[in-house]
Amino acid sequence: MVFFKQNRKIQVEDILAKPLPQHIAIIMDGNGRWAQKKGLPRAAGHRAGVEALKRIVEFCGEINIPYLTVYAFSTENWKRPQEEIDTLMNLMVEYIQKEINILVKKGVRVNPIGNLEELPSFTYEYILKAATSTKNNDKLILNVALNYGGRREITRAVQNIARLVQSGEISLKQINEQLIAEHLYTKGQPDPDLMIRPSGEMRLSNFLLWQVAYTELWVTDIMWPDFKPEHLVEAIYEYQRRNRRYGGLNN
């Protein structure tokens, strides 16, 4: 595959020659605006967004990215009209129904993260089914953030840790960054190396607040339904040229 950047060819081989991000996080944004521009209902944008997700999951598998986290529905998205919420919840079920066999075969583990109990029961059931039937896969961990909020996740961790202190299982002194990380949904996973936000918005929108402390951000004006592997290649290409200092000095 050959992609072009400023008249220069970027080939998949170029990014494969350097260390790849081990964990990529994507805020799948811009579905509504994509549809609006085409004079289509917002639902059509969400449907096209699912196709973009399929392409990117497949491509991440091909280039051996071990962790991919996608933001599918935030704790704030309940503010949308009920009709749109219903569309999104139905689309998730449809995606699982259609894709589950492929995901199983391709070694993808579907790991839903977020406050899942608050989802409509049919969505909840399908999501759990997807998690169960892919639980032995380990080629690509696909964290699907559903009814996810970074603040909610941290609040939940604080509650669980406070419970442990209260019951005497741990002491206050044992609370450190590692313990907090172990109480997040992403427990045991590396923090994202790269976070991508399509649609040109430059905000985190309550996504992975703890985990992105040192993540490299990449924003593009492309709307999520138009997002293709070539854009991911471009993001990774730029990521590989960043100087990650972590507060230190250049080497």
Ligand code: IPE
């Ligand atoms: C992202 O696209 C999908 C979800 C938030 C569920 P949007 O629906 O936010 O699209 P825009 O931002 O209105 O274009």
Ligand code: IPE
């Ligand atoms: C973020 O997009 C949430 C998802 C993509 C699921 P939003 O469209 O909800 O974010 P804001 O409202 O622009 O911050």
Ligand code: MG
């Ligand atoms: Mg949006």
